[in-house]
Amino acid sequence: MHISNRYFFLTSICRRFFTSLAILLLLVTCAANAGPWIEVGDSQLRSDIQILADAGVIRGPVSTWPLAWGNIVNDLDTSVSLKPFEMAALARVRRESRRQMVVGEVHLDGRIALSDSAIEIRSFEDTPREHSEIELSASWTGDNTAMNFQITKVDDPLDGKKWRGDGSYFGISVGNWMYSISAQDRWWGPGWQG
Incomplete structure (x- = not known):
């Protein structure tokens, strides 16, 4: 009888925890993920930027x-x-720039990703790196400072790292320079796939 009560108690706690986590993630995923950088993962936005660069609207490198x-x-x-x-x-x-460049607000975000097979050759999309991932982040952008603290919990990782800080950064702009400490994805060159 003692073991069955303990099992019921632990099951009840786990059920409440995961229900609360699911509700929290549903609430925070409605918030905008804002920041000073156009992140990897939105192919439509990347295509629009390339169209504008080809038309001569955007003059810098893309x-x-x-x-x-x-x-x-x-x-x-x-x-x-x-x-x-x-x-x-x-x-x-x-429209996207107005949504992303909000100053002085804290943005919370969450993501759950499940996959039956992790993609080894990745494209520009934000696809899962492992079979299951849970990610939480909090970001804030000021007039000259931006930060994002992001943590990802991975189940059965290929590299053995169950906790990751990928996507986290702290940056300060001075003049037209941005100094940052980050763990961001970087994509170099004109390719659309990695």
Whole structure:
């Protein structure tokens, strides 16, 4: 009888914990994930930025990711004559920049990813690296400072690291320079797949 009561008690605690975690994740995933960089993982946004670069709207390099929102936003006020699909891309990038560049608010985010087989050759998309992942992050962007603290718990990792800080950063802008300490994904060159 003693073992059965302990089992019931532990099962009840686990059920409450995971129910609370699921509710919390549902609430925080509605929040915007904002920051000073255009992160890897949104192929539509990347395509729109490439369209605008090809049209001469965005004048800086767009082949090294993550890109700085500040550099992109400075080029969006344009008088260049654009085709309808380029105008649509410009509208989408402007809308996303307004959503991402909110200053002074804390943004919470969460993600659960499950996969029956981890993808070894990765594309630009934000796909799971392992069979199951739970990720929580908190970010804040100020006038000259930005930070994101992100932690990921991985089940049965290939590299043996169950806890990861990938995606975390702390950065300070001084003039037109951004100094940062980070564990961010970097993509170099014009390729669309890794």
